[in-house]
Amino acid sequence: MQKQAILTKPIRSLEDALEKCQTLGMRVSRQRRFILELLWQAKEHLSAREIYDRLNQQGKDIGHTSVYQNLEALSSQGIIECIERCDGRLYGNISDSHSHVNCLDTNQLLDVHVNLPEDIIRFVEEQTGVRITDYSINFYGYRQVGEEGRSERGKE
Numbered sequence: 001m002q003k004q005a006i007l008t009k010p011i012r013s014l015e016d017a018l019e020k021c022q023t024l025g026m027r028v029s030r031q032r033r034f035i036l037e038l039l040w041q042a043k044e045h046l047s048a049r050e051i052y053d054r055l056n057q058q059g060k061d062i063g064h065t066s067v068y069q070n071l072e073a074l075s076s077q078g079i080i081e082c083i084e085r086c087d088g089r090l091y092g093n094i095s096d097s098h099s100h101v102n103c104l105d106t107n108q109l110l111d112v113h114v115n116l117p118e119d120i121i122r123f124v125e126e127q128t129g130v131r132i133t134d135y136s137i138n139f140y141g142y143r144q145v146g147e148e149g150r151s152e153r154g155k156e
């Protein structure tokens with residue numbers, strides 16, 4: 001029972017992520033810590049290449065292979081997020097289920113937690129005959145250009 005509670009506890013901080021590694025019996029090597037620290041600092045979705053570049057810019061001693069292997073290990077254990085996109089994999093700090101806002105102009109991917117109303121979930125279940133246990137929504141849109149938009153409207 002106790003063990004179950006630990007395993008299902010969501011990761012909400014770098015400390016939680018490190019703790020989870022230890023709970024799972026994963027060694028927290030220096031390199032592994034570098035990657036987790038970077039993802040929790042950046043709070044962005046980054047490719048393995050970007051992670052490698054940023055760590056090296058910070059003067060962290062970590063090789064390509066080590067970055068790839070650690071990302072693989074951390075994502076397969078559910079400690080970090082891994083998204084498959086047509087242009088490659090991206091990694092993020094939030095590992096529990098969440099939704100994404102895709103900015104079509106800036107190509108950014110933002111994390112957002114959305115709770116759908118019960119009746120929408122029931123609707124999906126009725127349409128498909130599948131009992132829904134989890135979901136993740138992709139939203140698409142454009143960054144609002146606050147000032148420009150406002151002055152445009154002011155002219156009306």
Ligand SMILES: [Zn+2]
Pocket residue numbers: 045081092094098099100110111
């Ligand atoms: Zn995400």
